[in-house]
Amino acid sequence: MADKITGGCLCGQVRYEIKAEPRLQLACHCADCRKESGSAFSMSALVPREDIIIVGETKTYLDTGDSGNQISRVFCPNCGSSLYSEVAARPDALALKAGSLDDPGWFKPRVNLWTDSALPWVPIDPACKNFPKNAG
Ligand SMILES: [Zn+2]
Ligand SMILES: [Zn+2]
Incomplete structure (x- = not known):
């Protein structure tokens, strides 16, 4: 990692x-992550809020997940790129969309959420911690 x-x-x-x-x-x-990312699944890195500095104007879409949890999905109002999401239950951290990293080479999912709704061709690494729905 850099x-x-x-x-x-x-x-x-x-x-x-x-x-x-x-x-x-x-x-x-x-x-919901599929819709938001426009891809098969979303990749997130959990970052403590105090460890990240964000510069620029963002817009937030308030989403209610399948689990009933409220999720704030934050994106760029100019180009529409997804940047991060916040869950009310974890106000101390944000889930950064790993596709927005300048160098995402080090990123590798260790956890898969909602594997029940994964597209059939997406390989789920059995070495990861996998949850059929939310981790709870
Ligand atoms: Zn999701
Ligand atoms: Zn932008």
Whole structure:
């Protein structure tokens, strides 16, 4: 992993810098993450709020997950790139969308959420911690 972890949206209006190694790396295969990411699943790195500096204007979409939890999905209002999401139950951390990293080479999911709704061709690594629905 690089000394300094940086990333941002596609147009560059929003930029961020992470000061410490993310605590958790996960993939979520729920239907909402699929819609939001426009891909088979979303990749998130769990980062303590105090460890990240975000610069630029963002917009938030309030989503209610299949589990009933409220999720704030934060994106760039200019280019629409997904940046991170916040769950009310974990106000101390945010789930950074790993596709927005400048160098995502080190990222590898250790946890899979909502494997019940994963697309049939997506390989689920049995060495990961896998949950059929939410981790709870
Ligand atoms: Zn942008
Ligand atoms: Zn999800």
